[in-house]
């Protein structure tokens with residue numbers, strides 16, 4: 313191992329996307345930085361989350377498109393094979409879950425890497441792998457999040473999957489129960505189903521993706537059911553058993569559903585406990601690490617990424633890391649701004665949203681006006697035909713005449729979102745948006761229809 317200095321400028325605890333970005337940037341700026349990682353540098357996103365799941369989704373989308381050929385372009389016979397997907401995840405995405413490339417990238421920039429579990433031992437004091445560091449300038453807490461496992465009786469004793477096992481399989485299971493109809497649940501349910509897995513998706517709330525506009529969950533449930541997925545909403549699991557290579561999930565009311573595997577995707581919780589936060593006056597029992605607009609958690613301590621409980625997205629972790637780095641370097645800059653935080657769930661159709669939903673806007677006491685357009689009724693949606701499900705919904709603050717929220721569901725829903733995110737971030741008056749030209753026939757042209765509908769859709 314390289315010589316590790318004990319007096320250092322900064323220690324980054326957790327080298328997931330947030331910590332890795334902060335550590336690399338600080339090293340590039342010439343600071344003496346130690347990065348500590350207990351597992352793999354890069355964290356959840358490249359090895360067990362965003363990247364492998366999106367490779368599965370890309371492959372599943374190809375199958376779905378090929379199955380849409382009949383009636384549109386001739387005939388097709390699709391033989392699904394998961395082997396190339398499993399190989400890509402091993403060879404291209406994760407290097408068989410080896411992070412040497414990422415470690416080398418960091419050390420080449422001048423950083424000092426320590427493999428191990430770091431512990432705060434008081435202000436400016438960090439211990440890891442039997443070494444003690446005296447930190448002159450900054451400790452960055454970037455410990456991420458962990459799956460939140462619900463207290464369903466019997467569950468803990470079963471070999472259930474989290475996202476980690478789900479994206480590491482070499483073959484799709486014959487059948488799969490998915491507990492949780494949030495982002496992970498819907499993305500992986502659809503991807504596996506397209507490879508032939510019989511999927512049952514169980515969501516406790518009334519709708520899938522319950523944080524999104526109500527119409528979104530209903531639309532997505534229809535699409536998934538059309539593809540052969542059994543969707544159970546407002547369904548509570550009261551017990552789980554695993555016997556004879558099968559999971560048996562009992563639902564409130566007594567119905568039992570079975571599957572070869574069970575994926576638990578019921579949310580993630582920030583990782584605060586067990587690494588000495590109390591030694592710097594912070595609460596390890598808190599729901600998330602509280603930070604101010606410059607990502608400061610305490611004197612000499614910054615927090616970035618999932619641990620802060622904001623958004624739980626890779627782009628949020630990297631954005632926050634930039635803010636923290638600037639502040640650590642003593643450069644003035646604006647506070648982190650989440651008004652136009654974009655979210656994309658990569659189902660087919662993609663579900664993109666940014667800013668406030670209508671409900672959230674009203675809860676904040678804003679006078680919300682909404683406008684909606686259906687993608688199949690737009691020129692491009694009509695031309696697209698098979699797989700054209702989707703909608704655009706806009707939420708305007710009627711008092712200020714600017715958009716404060718938008719939803720874009722459709723074949724390119726996540727991409728269409730971009731223009732809406734710019735409009736919200738820049739507070740472009742709705743009256744000016746109405747006088748823009750929207751290229752014909754793009755998917756984003758449906759935004760023009762939704763703008764015209766503002767005030768009529770309420």
Ligand SMILES: Cc1cc2nc3c(=O)[nH]c(=O)nc-3n(C[C@H](O)[C@H](O)[C@H](O)COP(=O)(O)OP(=O)(O)OC[C@H]3O[C@@H](n4cnc5c(N)ncnc54)[C@H](O)[C@@H]3O)c2cc1C
Pocket residue numbers: 325326327328329330331332348349350351352353354355356357360361362363365366428429430431454455456457475496583587616617618619624625626627628629658
């Ligand atoms: C299945 C799935 C799909 C996802 N898809 C997307 C997507 O498409 N787009 C998107 O934007 N987001 C997606 N996300 C969310 C994204 O993965 C996270 O927001 C992102 O990984 C957060 O990065 P982070 O650095 O905060 O934390 P993490 O990636 O969790 O990294 C934290 C790191 O800290 C380490 N650590 C913890 N404690 C210590 C300690 N005491 N000492 C040393 N190391 C420690 C951990 O080992 C870990 O490597 C997805 C998540 C999942 C689960």
Ligand SMILES: NC(=O)c1ccc[n+]([C@@H]2O[C@H](COP(=O)([O-])OP(=O)(O)OC[C@H]3O[C@@H](n4cnc5c(N)ncnc54)[C@H](O)[C@@H]3O)[C@@H](O)[C@H]2O)c1
Pocket residue numbers: 462464491492493494495496497499514515516517520521522547548549577578579580623624625655656657658
């Ligand atoms: N495309 C993306 O950007 C992407 C993809 C996957 C995950 N993520 C991130 O990862 C995080 C975790 O994803 P997730 O899907 O686990 O969480 P989530 O919070 O998005 O969804 C969890 C779902 O599980 C439901 N639920 C909770 N307890 C339940 C129970 N006992 N029975 C049935 N349903 C229950 C909730 O009502 C909710 O709908 C997300 O917050 C998201 O930020 C992002």
